[in-house]
Amino acid sequence: DAGVIQSPRHEVTEMGQEVTLRCKPISGHDYLFWYRQTMMRGLELLIYFNNNVPIDDSGMPEDRFSAKMPNASFSTLKIQPSEPRDSAVYFCASRLWTGTQYFGPGTRLLVL
Amino acid sequence: AQKVTQAQTEISVVEKEDVTLDCVYETRDTTYYLFWYKQPPSGELVFLIRRNSFDEQNEISGRYSWNFQKSTSSFNFTITASQVVDSAVYFCALSPTTQGGSEKLVFGKGTKLTVNP
Numbered sequence: 001d002a003g004v005i006q007s008p009r010h011e012v013t014e015m016g017q018e019v020t021l022r023c024k025p026i027s028g029h030d031y032l033f034w035y036r037q038t039m040m041r042g043l044e045l046l047i048y049f050n051n052n053v054p055i056d057d058s059g060m061p062e063d064r065f066s067a068k069m070p071n072a073s074f075s076t077l078k079i080q081p082s083e084p085r086d087s088a089v090y091f092c093a094s095r096l097w098t099g100t101q102y103f104g105p106g107t108r109l110l111v112l
Numbered sequence: 113a114q115k116v117t118q119a120q121t122e123i124s125v126v127e128k129e130d131v132t133l134d135c136v137y138e139t140r141d142t143t144y145y146l147f148w149y150k151q152p153p154s155g156e157l158v159f160l161i162r163r164n165s166f167d168e169q170n171e172i173s174g175r176y177s178w179n180f181q182k183s184t185s186s187f188n189f190t191i192t193a194s195q196v197v198d199s200a201v202y203f204c205a206l207s208p209t210t211q212g213g214s215e216k217l218v219f220g221k222g223t224k225l226t227v228n229p
Contacts, residue, residue, distance in 0.1 A: 031215065043203070043219045055215065091157060100147065101217055103157035 002026070004104035006092050012110045018080040021107045024073055025094030033101060034067055034077050035091040043091075049075065082111045114139045116206050118220035125194055126228050133189040133223045135204030141165075146180065146187045147205040147217070157203070163187065164209065194227045201225070 005024040013019055025032045033048040047057040052069045060067070064083070069075040079086055087110050093101040115138040125131045137146065148160040161171060163180050171178045175192045191198050201222045207215070 033217075042221050045216055048215060050215070089155060093157075100145075100159055100162050102159060103149075105156045108155070 004092055004094055004102055006090075006104035006107050008107060009105060010108045010110075012112065013082055014112050015083055016081045017111075018078065019082045019086075019109060019111075021077040021090050021092075021109070023075045023077070023092030023104060025075070025092070026102060027073070029094035029096055029102075030072070031095045031097065031101075032069060032075050033093040033095075034075070035093065035103075037089045037091060037106075038087075046077070079109075082109075084111045087111050114141070114206055114208075114216075114218045116204050116218055116220035118202075118204055118223050120223045121221070122224045122226070124226045124228065127196060128193050129227075130190060130192050131194050131225065131227075133191075133202050133204075133225065135187045135189065135220060137185050137187065137204070137206045139206060139208075141208045143209040145207050145209055147207070148178065148187075148189050149203045149205065149219075150200045151203065151222070152200040160189075160202075191225075194225075196227050196229055199225060199227045 004026055007022045030051050034046040036044045036046055044059055046059045047067045048055055049069045065079055067077045089106045089108050091103050091106045093103045095101045117136045144165045146163045150158045150160055161178055168180050168182055177190045179188045201224045203222045204220045205217050207217045
């Protein structure tokens with residue numbers, strides 16, 4: 001079975017540019033989570049969805065960040081405009097209604 | 113509030129040594145899950161184990177074993193006869209089991225394990 005798929009795996013962009021990260025959860029999973037990992041702050045939950053509906057976005061740093069889940073098999077995390085402090089590894093994870101979160105390989109974002 | 117503490121920031125051992133990674137948690141939930149994840153140098157987060165709070169049986173999987181003690185709110189992870197490939201950051205995590213509450217997975221800050229040849 002395919003795991004959580006994320007794209008791109010690496011992204012280098014310049015400050016001010018729009019960045020879109022993509023995630024395909026494991027088929028049948030009804031929860032999807034976006035995390036950010038940095039050396040300073042560790043793993044932070046940004047937002048999570050249940051049945052495509054955003055449930056808790058209290059971890060989204062600011063209005064520059066937005067996330068959507070238009071259907072059960074696709075989600076995006078967008079940063080507009082990007083800033084150097086957004087440089088991090090962004091993980092997507094999915095799980096069933098009660099169960100284990102499985103993580104994607106992550107997207108390494110570098111904003112210059 | 114839920115909290116996971118991994119007091120050991122870094123551990124360094126020589127291959128074939130046994131090593132235990134400590135995890136202490138705090139929660140007011142009566143039922144909850146505990147997890148361990150491994151993050152090797154390649155960066156992905158790999159699920160290792162999930163434990164339900166009502167199941168205090170220790171678990172063994174090959175060289176890996178887990179000791180869950182509700183009385184001390186601990187869920188420790190032991191690697192027997194460590195190998196270089198075990199070098200990674202290991203995260204302990206906690207989540208509630210009941211719907212209606214927070215679905216968040218609370219992570220500890222991780223323990224970096226280095227196994228030297």
